[in-house]
């Protein structure tokens with residue numbers, strides 16, 4: 075995905091030091107000369123008392139499968155590469171306007187082909203796409219400009235509501251946390267993570283859409299079959315190294331658009347055919 079601008083990353087903190095305590099040592103024990111035992115308690119993960127860490131689960135063959143998907147995606151000619159959300163905003167606009175355009179294109183993109191989103195964004199941008207211009211636009215005009223994106227009537231409503239919130243609460247910018255982004259009408263977790271990535275250049279989580287969800291299940295990159303993209307996101311984040319979280323979205327989305335199609339995947343053309351649990355073999 076395209077690089078964005080200033081972004082802050084969270085840094086984890088180390089756990090505290092081991093704790094030891096001496097239990098039950100009353101002064102001058104007259105009746106017994108036996109010394110009381112000394113109990114030493116350790117925090118888990120510290121010192122000799124630490125439990126050995128269990129090996130982390132990871133899918134069989136995943137590194138090889140990933141490498142082969144990179145190979146299949148080398149030409150970068152899937153619709154997402156040419157017309158994805160990170161290609162829809164005006165790179166010469168002020169940063170705040172760019173971030174708003176990123177969020178808007180994400181809202182338009184749900185249940186919509188990249189080509190349709192891209193064309194709608196172009197029409198909007200020709201009118202000058204800013205928070206103020208959208209607030210001044212009447213619903214009928216906005217609907218006409220974004221048609222035929224999926225659920226365009228609902229999206230008119232959500233865009234208007236979200237844009238008004240951005241104006242009132244965020245000074246016309248978009249929020250910079252996933253928690254705040256998902257509070258906006260019409261913005262789900264996948265959009266929020268992509269917005270963090272593209273608009274704020276911050277990797278907050280894996281953006282899982284229907285392609286990432288489907289392919290992760292076909293390749294058995296999830297420990298147990300998952301039913302929803304959010305479940306898949308949690309399952310992937312459990313084992314996939316964090317430095318791959320940004321790459322995995324565009325890799326799998328394009329792979330899903332060109333080869334691992336929702337219906338009738340092109341297994342005979344897939345380099346993973348011999349190591350894919352879902353491969354359809356002749």
Ligand code: SF4
Pocket residue numbers: 292293333334335339340341342344345346347350351352353354
């Ligand atoms: S072999 Fe078929 S199902 Fe498996 S990843 Fe390739 S295209 Fe998808």
